[in-house]
Amino acid sequence: MTEPEHENTGFLYPFIESEERDAGPLLADLAASARAKALLSKSLAAATIEATAGAVEAAARAMAQRFEAGGVLYTFGNGGSSSDAASVATLFSRPPSGRAVPARCLTEDPAILTALGNDVGFELIFARQLIAHARAGDMCIALSTSGGSKNLLVAAAEARKRGVLTVAMAGYDGGTLARSPSVDHALVVRSDSVHRIQETQAALAMQLWRTVQLELARKAA
Amino acid sequence: MTEAATSSPTWATAGADDADDLAGASLALARRFHAGATLWCIAPRWPEQARHVAVEFVHPVIVGSRALPAVHVGGPGLVEALRALVRPGDVLCAVSGADDATVADTFRRAPAWGAMTIWIGAGPRPVAGAADHVLWSDPDTDPALAPYDGSLSLRYHMLWELTHICFDHPGLLTPPEDEVCEGPVCVTCSDEGRLAEVVTATGDLDPEATVRTSTGLERVDTTLVGPLPAGALILVHAGSAITVVGDTP
Numbered sequence: 001m002t003e004p005e006h007e008n009t010g011f012l013y014p015f016i017e018s019e020e021r022d023a024g025p026l027l028a029d030l031a032a033s034a035r036a037k038a039l040l041s042k043s044l045a046a047a048t049i050e051a052t053a054g055a056v057e058a059a060a061r062a063m064a065q066r067f068e069a070g071g072v073l074y075t076f077g078n079g080g081s082s083s084d085a086a087s088v089a090t091l092f093s094r095p096p097s098g099r100a101v102p103a104r105c106l107t108e109d110p111a112i113l114t115a116l117g118n119d120v121g122f123e124l125i126f127a128r129q130l131i132a133h134a135r136a137g138d139m140c141i142a143l144s145t146s147g148g149s150k151n152l153l154v155a156a157a158e159a160r161k162r163g164v165l166t167v168a169m170a171g172y173d174g175g176t177l178a179r180s181p182s183v184d185h186a187l188v189v190r191s192d193s194v195h196r197i198q199e200t201q202a203a204l205a206m207q208l209w210r211t212v213q214l215e216l217a218r219k220a221a
Numbered sequence: 222m223t224e225a226a227t228s229s230p231t232w233a234t235a236g237a238d239d240a241d242d243l244a245g246a247s248l249a250l251a252r253r254f255h256a257g258a259t260l261w262c263i264a265p266r267w268p269e270q271a272r273h274v275a276v277e278f279v280h281p282v283i284v285g286s287r288a289l290p291a292v293h294v295g296g297p298g299l300v301e302a303l304r305a306l307v308r309p310g311d312v313l314c315a316v317s318g319a320d321d322a323t324v325a326d327t328f329r330r331a332p333a334w335g336a337m338t339i340w341i342g343a344g345p346r347p348v349a350g351a352a353d354h355v356l357w358s359d360p361d362t363d364p365a366l367a368p369y370d371g372s373l374s375l376r377y378h379m380l381w382e383l384t385h386i387c388f389d390h391p392g393l394l395t396p397p398e399d400e401v402c403e404g405p406v407c408v409t410c411s412d413e414g415r416l417a418e419v420v421t422a423t424g425d426l427d428p429e430a431t432v433r434t435s436t437g438l439e440r441v442d443t444t445l446v447g448p449l450p451a452g453a454l455i456l457v458h459a460g461s462a463i464t465v466v467g468d469t470p
Contacts, residue, residue: 019392020390020391020392020393021392021393021397023248023393026248026386026387026390026393027241027244027245027248028244029386030243030244030247030248030383030386030387031240031241031243031244032240033382033383033386034239034240034243034244034379034383035240037375037378037379037382038240038375038379041371041375045371079276079280079282080273080276080277080282082272083269083270083272083273083276084269084273084374086268086269086272087267087269087270087368087369088369090267090269090368090369091369096365096366097365105269145282194282194283195282195378195379195381195382198371198374198378199371199374199375199378200371201371202369202370202371202374203370203371205369206366206369206370206371209369
């Protein structure tokens with residue numbers, strides 16, 4: 001599913017743009033654009049949830065098993081994906097309903113991030129934190145739109161080395177991250193719009209959370 | 222199992238019933254940026270949402286798009302921090318439920334700070350007039366899950382996308398004269414009940430108070446309303462405080 005990254009809508013307006021005075025046509029076009037984007041977001045999320053159902057189920061089963069055994073979830077990403085990773089950690093650790101499980105985002109502390117970025121390099125900002133905190137039996141979710149972020153690839157390799165279950169979310173064709181041998185469960189959002197990828201990754205993470213909750217409830221029954 | 226974890230996923234209902242609101246908010250935001258505004262982003266309960274809004278504008282994902290000044294402000298003392306930072310002409314954007322008291326308190330001060338307000342959320346809508354622009358998720362979105370299912374990020378992503386389309390229309394980035402000043406008596410130019418925030422507390426001895434309005438600092442007479450604490454909101458008419466608005470802080 002694709003959409004043009006930048007819509008050139010100038011041709012719709014009969015006036016010389018700098019002398020354009022009536023905002024009506026632009027507002028109508030913006031609203032139409034919003035409806036189209038929302039529809040695309042919804043259909044991409046639905047298609048992705050369907051396409052990844054098996055992978056989500058498998059990841060959730062493995063995660064529920066690790067949560068039961070006391071495992072901790074670490075989430076991380078860059079830019080907007082770092083705030084999305086924080087949302088995922090919040091959903092697992094402080095859910096609006098269901099069972100709270102230990103989850104934490106590795107981009108929360110600027111002191112840690114700048115210390116690592118300055119001293120050992122940006123590529124190691126997540127891997128070094130995993131070295132300090134992660135134990136065998138823990139798990140991580142790496143969020144990327146490109147699937148090419150070096151610090152995520154390095155962190156996934158470090159996680160694998162330490163017996164940490166690795167789940168990766170990526171857009172486009174999944175990139176290097178989704179194909180990495182260090183990744184146990186790859187969830188790919190097949191789109192080339194960063195915004196639509198992020199919206200669907202949120203829906204996907206919530207589907208993963210739901211499935212983990214169902215697994216935990218099933219084990220408890 | 223509780224209801225939220227077992228009911229059908231809310232992404233299936235994510236739509237854009239607020240498409241016209243998004244269009245209006247985007248043009249208004251583009252006009253403010255064009256005039257030099259900073260976008261202040263707050264989300265007291267979900268700070269990561271406000272951080273995402275800020276990074277969207279500062280470091281656009283689409284190469285070649287303008288980098289625009291947007292900042293996440295969080296932590297305790299949010300109103301105090303914003304009071305010091307926000308300048309006339311700026312924009313405040315909140316991502317929260319309508320029941321967030323910090324957002325409501327910030328937004329009711331916004332007219333005195335000269336700031337435009339955009340409120341993004343889900344669930345029951347804010348009361349009429351609580352923000353200049355309300356971008357609200359569909360009624361059937363579960364408000365407890367809205368920060369996690371992509372329905373709020375869809376809204377601020379679209380706000381960014383549509384705002385940048387507006388920059389392709391330079392002729393529309395300056396509001397037409399009749400939108401700036403309308404009718405025989407203009408409320409902006411006259412002294413008609415303007416909202417002001419008291420800067421320093423007043424006592425019985427000095428009835429003159431320094432207050433902040435959308436245009437800057439000014440001195441007003443407070444004889445009619447009596448002593449006022451710093452931060453109180455008042456209505457100013459013809460150089461006098463005529464009433465206190467809401468609860469004093």
